[in-house]
Amino acid sequence: MPTTRARFHESATLIPVAQHLEAVLAAVRGSARPAGVVEQVRLADAAGRTLATDVDAVLASPPFDNAAMDGFAVRWADVASASPAEPATLTVVGDHAAGSADPASARPLGAGEAARIMTGAQVPAGADTVVPVERTDRGEDADGPGGVHRVRVFSAPDRGRHIRRAGEDLRVGDPLLEAGTLLGPRQVAGAATAGHASLPVVRMPRVSVVATGSELTEPGETLAPGGIPDSNSLLLAGLVREAGCAVVEIVRMPDDADVLRAWISEREPCDAIVFTGGVSIGAYDVVRRVLGELGTVDFVRVAMQPGSPQAFGFLADGSAVFGLPGNPVAAAAAFEVFVRPALLAMQGRREVQRRRVRAGLVTGWDSPRGRLQLMPVSFVAAQDADGAGPEPLVRPATRGGAASHLSGGLAGADGFAIVPEAVERVEPGGLVDVLVLP
Amino acid sequence: MPTTRARFHESATLIPVAQHLEAVLAAVRGSARPAGVVEQVRLADAAGRTLATDVDAVLASPPFDNAAMDGFAVRWADVASASPAEPATLTVVGDHAAGSADPASARPLGAGEAARIMTGAQVPAGADTVVPVERTDRGEDADGPGGVHRVRVFSAPDRGRHIRRAGEDLRVGDPLLEAGTLLGPRQVAGAATAGHASLPVVRMPRVSVVATGSELTEPGETLAPGGIPDSNSLLLAGLVREAGCAVVEIVRMPDDADVLRAWISEREPCDAIVFTGGVSIGAYDVVRRVLGELGTVDFVRVAMQPGSPQAFGFLADGSAVFGLPGNPVAAAAAFEVFVRPALLAMQGRREVQRRRVRAGLVTGWDSPRGRLQLMPVSFVAAQDADGAGPEPLVRPATRGGAASHLSGGLAGADGFAIVPEAVERVEPGGLVDVLVLP
Numbered sequence: 080m081p082t083t084r085a086r087f088h089e090s091a092t093l094i095p096v097a098q099h100l101e102a103v104l105a106a107v108r109g110s111a112r113p114a115g116v117v118e119q120v121r122l123a124d125a126a127g128r129t130l131a132t133d134v135d136a137v138l139a140s141p142p143f144d145n146a147a148m149d150g151f152a153v154r155w156a157d158v159a160s161a162s163p164a165e166p167a168t169l170t171v172v173g174d175h176a177a178g179s180a181d182p183a184s185a186r187p188l189g190a191g192e193a194a195r196i197m198t199g200a201q202v203p204a205g206a207d208t209v210v211p212v213e214r215t216d217r218g219e220d221a222d223g224p225g226g227v228h229r230v231r232v233f234s235a236p237d238r239g240r241h242i243r244r245a246g247e248d249l250r251v252g253d254p255l256l257e258a259g260t261l262l263g264p265r266q267v268a269g270a271a272t273a274g275h276a277s278l279p280v281v282r283m284p285r286v287s288v289v290a291t292g293s294e295l296t297e298p299g300e301t302l303a304p305g306g307i308p309d310s311n312s313l314l315l316a317g318l319v320r321e322a323g324c325a326v327v328e329i330v331r332m333p334d335d336a337d338v339l340r341a342w343i344s345e346r347e348p349c350d351a352i353v354f355t356g357g358v359s360i361g362a363y364d365v366v367r368r369v370l371g372e373l374g375t376v377d378f379v380r381v382a383m384q385p386g387s388p389q390a391f392g393f394l395a396d397g398s399a400v401f402g403l404p405g406n407p408v409a410a411a412a413a414f415e416v417f418v419r420p421a422l423l424a425m426q427g428r429r430e431v432q433r434r435r436v437r438a439g440l441v442t443g444w445d446s447p448r449g450r451l452q453l454m455p456v457s458f459v460a461a462q463d464a465d466g467a468g469p470e471p472l473v474r475p476a477t478r479g480g481a482a483s484h485l486s487g488g489l490a491g492a493d494g495f496a497i498v499p500e501a502v503e504r505v506e507p508g509g510l511v512d513v514l515v516l517p
Numbered sequence: 518m519p520t521t522r523a524r525f526h527e528s529a530t531l532i533p534v535a536q537h538l539e540a541v542l543a544a545v546r547g548s549a550r551p552a553g554v555v556e557q558v559r560l561a562d563a564a565g566r567t568l569a570t571d572v573d574a575v576l577a578s579p580p581f582d583n584a585a586m587d588g589f590a591v592r593w594a595d596v597a598s599a600s601p602a603e604p605a606t607l608t609v610v611g612d613h614a615a616g617s618a619d620p621a622s623a624r625p626l627g628a629g630e631a632a633r634i635m636t637g638a639q640v641p642a643g644a645d646t647v648v649p650v651e652r653t654d655r656g657e658d659a660d661g662p663g664g665v666h667r668v669r670v671f672s673a674p675d676r677g678r679h680i681r682r683a684g685e686d687l688r689v690g691d692p693l694l695e696a697g698t699l700l701g702p703r704q705v706a707g708a709a710t711a712g713h714a715s716l717p718v719v720r721m722p723r724v725s726v727v728a729t730g731s732e733l734t735e736p737g738e739t740l741a742p743g744g745i746p747d748s749n750s751l752l753l754a755g756l757v758r759e760a761g762c763a764v765v766e767i768v769r770m771p772d773d774a775d776v777l778r779a780w781i782s783e784r785e786p787c788d789a790i791v792f793t794g795g796v797s798i799g800a801y802d803v804v805r806r807v808l809g810e811l812g813t814v815d816f817v818r819v820a821m822q823p824g825s826p827q828a829f830g831f832l833a834d835g836s837a838v839f840g841l842p843g844n845p846v847a848a849a850a851a852f853e854v855f856v857r858p859a860l861l862a863m864q865g866r867r868e869v870q871r872r873r874v875r876a877g878l879v880t881g882w883d884s885p886r887g888r889l890q891l892m893p894v895s896f897v898a899a900q901d902a903d904g905a906g907p908e909p910l911v912r913p914a915t916r917g918g919a920a921s922h923l924s925g926g927l928a929g930a931d932g933f934a935i936v937p938e939a940v941e942r943v944e945p946g947g948l949v950d951v952l953v954l955p
Binding site: 516 | 560561564576578579580581583587613614615616617635636637638639686687693694701702703704705706707708709710712713714715730731732733735736737738740741742743744745746747748749751752753754755756758759771772797801843845849872874875908909915926927928929930953954955
């Protein structure tokens with residue numbers, strides 16, 4: 080297989096992680112799919128989707144002046160000098176609950192008049208202040224002559240107090256949400272407040288997951304000699320869904336080039352395919368061989384540990400292709416570093432990187448010179464000398480550290496510590512940046 | 518309404534946040550539902566669920582000694598002295614790919630013999646070391662007499678190298694996952710590796726969301742005078758789902774005690790109900806009035822801002838009841854502080870608090886003395902003087918800060934800054950703990 084060997088030698092140079100990521104993101108963003116495809120979805124269906132365009136407020140918030148407390152709407156001049164010894168007595172001419180108003184009280188408040196008002200109710204015209212109920216006799220026991228209700232006010236708030244003004248939070252036309260925002264409960268609720276019933280979102284990327292390897296066995300089934308449970312299908316399908324994509328197919332196949340070629344020609348249409356296994360240089364690495372034949376998928380070695388062998392490119396129909404190592408820890412690390420950012424970029428997401436925190440190290444470990452190391456780590460109980468807040472501390476999550484090749488240890492990882500290329504060892508008490516997993 | 522007033526005066530004392538949370542968690546944990554109800558689910562359906570019991574490995578990982586690199590399995594003694602000038606020449610008696618083995622090579626490796634082996638393939642008996650292919654002539658061009666393949670080894674790795682030992686990552690019986698763990702892709706993949714096909718999980722809590730207020734209008738519909746869009750139903754239903762629960766009903770109802778009573782008697786069975794609106798002391802606060810009649814729901818004021826008025830208790834059928842203020846920022850804050858931890862505790866979740874980070878302040882603001890303040894904040898671009906990593910900085914997310922009453926500004930919040938009770942003002946350049954939202 081001279082071709083395979085030539086390809087290996089060509090790609091023996093390690094590509095810096097940042098350079099490969101930049102190339103992947105540029106390629107994915109250059110492809111207009113699916114970020115260019117916009118769907119209008121009801122607010123109830125918008126959570127988890129990515130906003131396609133900037134969205135402004137089409138309704139002011141609040142839409143009208145309303146009471147911030149339960150009490151009485153008044154003309155401030157009528158109560159300015161009120162005191163417990165000399166309360167101001169006002170005629171109660173209305174009763175305003177949120178969402179409904181006494182029809183008889185629709186007229187503006189006159190001098191010496193008050194309207195009972197509940198939090199959120201529209202402040203009647205003429206009133207400029209709300210007196211909280213605690214500053215009054217509640218107006219319940221003060222029937223005046225002829226059955227007229229009166230309220231006694233014992234002290235005045237500042238003029239204009241306890242009224243939420245129309246547009247105080249949002250005016251019509253105010254920017255609300257930026258294109259590329261991941262929509263969650265708070266964003267959807269904000270859109271409702273701002274007058275929207277639906278939002279424009281990017282079509283969800285459709286992604287297929289293909290795990291190759293004749294050793295891969297359905298989890299829980301009896302293993303043939305040399306067989307292992309297929310954990311990568313579950314891992315990658317789950318990570319793809321967490322990245323806001325729909326999983327189209329989950330395929331497990333042996334190391335058989337004909338099987339892979341047949342699947343490629345018969346598969347469901349999709350926007351991206353995540354392969355795992357078969358991307359390094361072994362004679363049975365069929366993903367490398369079959370996709371390498373196409374000439375549109377590059378096989379490279381990236382300066383990271385684990386996860387160095389990587390494939391990226393496009394199939395003829397425009398589907399993006401990611402090829403990850405079969406080692407589950409390497410696959411999980413490479414997914415975080417390259418695939419997740421690319422899947423988010425395909426959605427036009429503004430932020431494609433996970434949040435990072437700086438954390439203290441409980442133990443040290445070695446890191447390969449010239450490679451960015453991603454070490455699965457767990458947060459340990461926060462130590463907090465001054466009681467003022469958490470100081471994150473981490474330790475390796477897997478028994479074998481970054482060299483660990485199996486997914487058992489990944490189960491306890493809260494994140495990946497990122498050790499720069501130039502660092503050959505991190506020491507207890509030092510600091511490290513941690514890419515935080517959800 | 519003397520009863521309502523008496524209740525208000527009884528509860529005028531502010532309860533510390535930690536005390537109220539402790540009471541809520543104790544009550545919810547004391548109720549065995551639904552944490553006591555265990556379901557066995559397939560791994561493919563387990564993501565997002567909470568593990569019900571501790572789970573150990575039932576399969577070693579790896580299940581057998583296997584090659585960590587592509588190369589040749591050898592007896593180390595045969596290659597120990599190999600050099601480029603004097604390579605060791607071995608007879609290739611087998612070809613081992615992952616998941617399949619040459620049946621002819623099932624016999625143990627003898628002296629002077631080697632087996633071609635691919636990453637992940639089972640190491641044949643007799644072999645104690647794998648020589649990476651790069652240290653050999655690949656064995657492809659070295660046909661010996663009678664068609665026998667030979668491989669020349671140019672240098673020996675250390676004895677035992679490049680073999681992953683059976684059980685190196687997990688031994689049978691090793692603890693894998695603890696009860697109360699939220700299952701995600703990495704945990705599910707780990708369970709597959711450890712020999713499981715399914716996992717025991719806690720039944721998802723069934724939760725109904727009820728927004729009360731005659732002013733509440735379907736988002737996007739024309740507002741009647743005094744009407745506002747109902748954003749809280751969307752907010753709370755989304756937060757409930759994010760907390761791992763199934764939403765049973767989403768109900769919007771006017772401030773009408775009879776409507777609420779009817780709903781309570783006719784509702785779908787559920788584990789918890791989250792009410793919003795109607796919990797403070799206004800005459801139209803029907804949730805307070807109707808649930809107060811039951812005598813099993815307490816209405817309290819908690820020492821926090823926003824979100825002071827709170828209700829918590831149980832209905833006769835054991836459904837937990839949470840009553841939150843109608844102000845969306847207050848509802849969101851109170852959900853984070855009380856409801857989400859309670860819903861996670863109902864699932865037996867080990868960790869019921871969101872992750873917190875300490876962040877620097879870009880601007881200062883006032884905080885009410887004696888109340889824990891939850892200020893919606895946004896992260897701003899990290900400033901990083903030494904280039905070594907991110908230092909989180911925050912600013913208030915809403916125009917009105919914590920006093921903001923509407924959900925428009927919530928849309929931009931990345932978290933809630935938590936200002937302790939004793940603090941009356943935070944200043945730019947200071948530090949604050951931030952409860953990080955997803």
